Amino acid sequence: MSELDLRVRAVNTERGVVEPALEGQFPALRVLAPRTVYAAGQLALHARPDGASPQVTEALHGEALEVLEELPGEHPPGGWAWVRTLHDGYLGYARLDGLSGPAPVRPVTVQVPRSHLFAAPSIKARVLTRLGRGAALSTLDSHPARHGEYLWWRVAFGEGEAYLHDAAVQPPSGDLPTFAENYLHTPYLWGGRTAWGLDCSGLSQLWAGRDAHSRSRLPRDADQQHAATTPVEKPEAGDLAFFPGHVGIMLGERRMLHANATHLRVTVETLGEGEYGRRLQAGLLGFGRVGAGP
Known part of the structure; x- marks a missing residue:
């Protein structure tokens, strides 16, 4: 066995x-x-x-x-x-x-890297909780309503209701430069999966499932992701780079976006350049391409 x-x-x-x-x-x-x-x-x-x-x-x-x-x-x-x-x-x-949340009904899903849920339809209202991309909430109305300058979704939260700004559910561009800009400098957090704090494999999971056209689902950890991707000799932008216990997203042949504990945030490194880049290059296990998904 x-x-x-x-x-x-x-x-x-x-x-x-x-x-x-x-x-x-x-x-x-x-x-x-x-x-x-x-x-x-x-x-x-x-x-x-x-x-x-x-x-x-x-x-x-x-x-x-x-x-x-x-x-x-x-x-x-x-x-x-x-x-x-x-x-x-x-x-x-x-x-x-x-674990007390019910299954989302007519769900609206947060599409931006991070957002807040408010007690009232106002940007000055009390914040009830923070939300990361992928969080789903039950809608209480079929469409958002205008309050002042903005559109707001009325959603279920706990035993009552809350409000989510419509801008939070508008999907950003799925291209790599936009993704990198959205997550650059995000704090590093072991086990984190959102722009409030994430780790290396949490970042690559977000990249793999970034939009409706890329529904690939990667496993959670770097070694599992390595096994789940297709090996490539020469990386293209969007391919993953693997190291012992670590993974990054290639922005080109040498530049890489990754969440790391060295800087305690998401940074861009050039493989082979500088002291950290040389360490990364020395530990490189290979590159992998994420499948397009079903």
């Missing part, structure tokens, strides 16, 4: 549980019964059911997850759940109170 990737395959021998797909390999373990839920707010997924453990990824507001196992009361305050993000199959632990 090949070694299982426990980032995406749910088996925990300490708790004696296994996902249904692996039941045959672990007949002595209790088989879990997954159910689908939705993230309420931008939700951190941790390595362990403990808020002090590292964040491994994030779920966006309105994003679907699969609850594999609830661990109520074991780690106060409140309970935790072992969950899987359905868009890329990644496993982590999330607070139960972050």
Whole structure:
């Protein structure tokens, strides 16, 4: 039996549980019964059911997850759940109170890198939460309404309603220069997936699914993305560059956009140029091209 990737395959021998797909390999373990839920707010997924453990990824507001196992009361305050993000199959632990969101109805999706949700249809109103690209909210009306100078969507939030500026749902250009401009200098955040903070593979995931014409879905981590792309010898703009535990987006043959802990933000490097560029060049594993998707 090949070694299982426990980032995406749910088996925990300490708790004696296994996902249904692996039941045959672990007949002595209790088989879990997954159910689908939705993230309420931008939700951190941790390595362990403990808020002090590292964040491994994030779920966006309105994003679907699969609850594999609830661990109520074991780690106060409140309970935790072992969950899987359905868009890329990644496993982590999330607070139960972050899984209370209903399935988005007639959803409107945030298209800009980052935005805010307001308590009233005014840019001066109280901010209820922040939203990253891909967050989905249930609309309460069939179209946005004008309030003052701007159009606003009235959406469901918690037990009440909130307002999202119409500009937040207008998709930007999907070209690479615009993408790079939108995410350049974004803070680096381990496990982050939005322009509020992201890591290297979170950035490449955003690039792969940047618009309606590029529906490719990459796995979560750099090594998984390396395995999922088509190797190329000479990179073109938009191809991915892979290093041990790292990935970047090529802007040309040598220039690369990447989220990195060296600068703690998204920067542009030239492979082979300068001290950092030479280190990157020395560790280069190869280039990969993202498929066009279905």
